[in-house]
Amino acid sequence: DQQVKQNSPSLSVQEGRISILNCDYTNSMFDYFLWYKKYPAEGPTFLISISSIKDKNEDGRFTVFLNKSAKHLSLHIVPSQPGDSAVYFCAASAQGGSEKLVFGKGTKLTVNP
Amino acid sequence: DTAVSQTPKYLVTQMGNDKSIKCEQNLGHDTMYWYKQDSKKFLKIMFSYNNKELIINETVPNRFSPKSPDKAHLNLHINSLELGDSAVYFCASSPTGTASGNTIYFGEGSWLTVV
Numbered sequence: 001d002q003q004v005k006q007n008s009p010s011l012s013v014q015e016g017r018i019s020i021l022n023c024d025y026t027n028s029m030f031d032y033f034l035w036y037k038k039y040p041a042e043g044p045t046f047l048i049s050i051s052s053i054k055d056k057n058e059d060g061r062f063t064v065f066l067n068k069s070a071k072h073l074s075l076h077i078v079p080s081q082p083g084d085s086a087v088y089f090c091a092a093s094a095q096g097g098s099e100k101l102v103f104g105k106g107t108k109l110t111v112n113p
Numbered sequence: 114d115t116a117v118s119q120t121p122k123y124l125v126t127q128m129g130n131d132k133s134i135k136c137e138q139n140l141g142h143d144t145m146y147w148y149k150q151d152s153k154k155f156l157k158i159m160f161s162y163n164n165k166e167l168i169i170n171e172t173v174p175n176r177f178s179p180k181s182p183d184k185a186h187l188n189l190h191i192n193s194l195e196l197g198d199s200a201v202y203f204c205a206s207s208p209t210g211t212a213s214g215n216t217i218y219f220g221e222g223s224w225l226t227v228v
Contacts, residue, residue, distance in 0.1 A: 034216065036219075041221070041222070042221050042222070043117070043203050043205075043219035043220050043221045043222050044156070044203070044219045045219070046216045046217075046218065049216060089156060100146075100158040100161060100169055100171075101158070101217060103155065103156040103157070105153070105154055105155055106154055106156075
């Protein structure tokens, strides 16, 4: 039972264009969402997060949007750079009892020069 | 200066053996985790310790036993290894657990192959 779903296993964009990675969740108790980036043979590294009290959080080229009614979040990267090529994981956690992150399966982003 | 370090990075071993993966964090965090990324690429939590106390134990065979000698270390012992245990195991840590909205920091992973 996947509580966090990333339905696109891969995405390819041109350098300089916008990358949009999507994530859907089913558990309405989730109230904190994170994006992690993972290069081959390395551990996931934290990229950006958003609390459910917000609908947008921006950090440089990275913006995360949250639509609670649709149980959907997205990560926008603009402009995309070749160094952004990696696997991006969406993750979620719930307050009040859950000490764990639930991860999506990941989306492999390739930014072509 | 690695924040969360785990050893070994690569491990190839035969079925039936017992092996350990060690993890240390120098971030001063109270909570440590073991996550497993299987062949289907899902990253799932196995265990979580807070100040050396077990707080999460997902449905994991009891051949897997975590041990936390202090809050900076969380080792994973695996007995009687099976082919299906082949995966990447990630150690991680966070200040006080993700329920308070904290970010967790991962180690580089340990690639375990059971032959």
